[in-house]
Amino acid sequence: MSSRKVTVMVVDDDVRILRMMKRMLELEGFQVLIANSGDAALRAFEKDTPELVLLDIMMPDMDGYAVCQRIREFSQVPIIMVTARGDDRAKVEGLDIGADDYVTKPFSASELAARVRALLRRITNQSVTLQPVFHYKALVVDFSSRRVLVNNFELKLTSTEYKLLSYLCRNVGRVLTPDQLLYNVWGEEYIGTPHLLQVNIARLRKKLGDDARKPDYILTRPGIGYIMSTDLIDPNVYDGQNASALTGYR
Structure with a gap:
């Protein structure tokens, strides 16, 4: 069995949340890249190729919706939007513009890792649809x-x-x-x-x-x-x- 770690990019303007999510995912066996703005995330794609993106919606300057749309112009990387509890409108809008799934705050390390793994499995097995x-x-x-x-x-x-x-x-x-x-x-x-x-x-x-x-x-x-x-x-x-x-x- 390969020991290669899956690379996940976390995008959030809150440094405290970035560090927390990075630690959560690293403990679950993922390699983690972080970006504290939409611009930083897009620049990171020029040198790194994450296998999944966790993208917060509420960010200044360029929000998560805009970042998702920009990413979809050149990549089909799996994207999970991070939303506030009960914000169904945000979830629908994120899915409509190309996100693959969402996770609702607050969440545990095990829940976050489970959602990431489930989406990666789904994408891997999506060849069945072809x-x-x-x-x-x-x-x-x-x-x-x-x-x-x-x-x-x-x-x-x-x-x-x-x-x-x-x-x-x-x-x-x-x-x-x-x-x-x-x-x-x-x-x-x-x-x-x-x-x-x-x-x-x-x-x-x-x-x-x-x-x-x-x-x-x-x-x-x-x-x-x-x-x-x-x-x-x-x-x-x-x-x-x-x-x-x-x-x-x-």
Whole structure:
């Protein structure tokens, strides 16, 4: 087994938090680079290539959203946004501009390391989404023939239902916001129409035999969006029962 350490970059304008997160991650076996501003982080990319970035949102001059957008212009490095507790709007905005996940303050060293490792595993295993067939539990999606089977029974999906399921499967394990799904399945003019998405998610779940209160496939992250499940996901984090009560995320 290789002893090479994974390199993580932490970006935060608070030196105390930078040191704390650096120490947390080093104790968990990561090599850590630090940057105390967005400009410093972008400059660091010129000489170092981190395998994951932890990016605080609230920074002066250039905030985390702007840094994320700049990074996405030249790199697909995994990015985790660091947000304040309960700030769902910030989480949605971060995911919409290209972040892969988020972690909410305050957090423990073990939680932080677990989120980093989970995202790295997901990115490593994302090659499955490029394969001609997606297979999880009883669900099989054949992208080449556009056939969908559950328990070896072929489902009759509309073109829109297939596009929605296909996009979720090709982004397996990634939280997708309503606007991301609306844009990629229906088009830019449908952004901001969450009811359209709710209706189609409900129809798709019904055809899959997926109970919205305890789904196997299409999970809801309350207040944020939807995600196609994988074995790497802790179902306790994606609570469909609570999500059903939130407008726009059912």
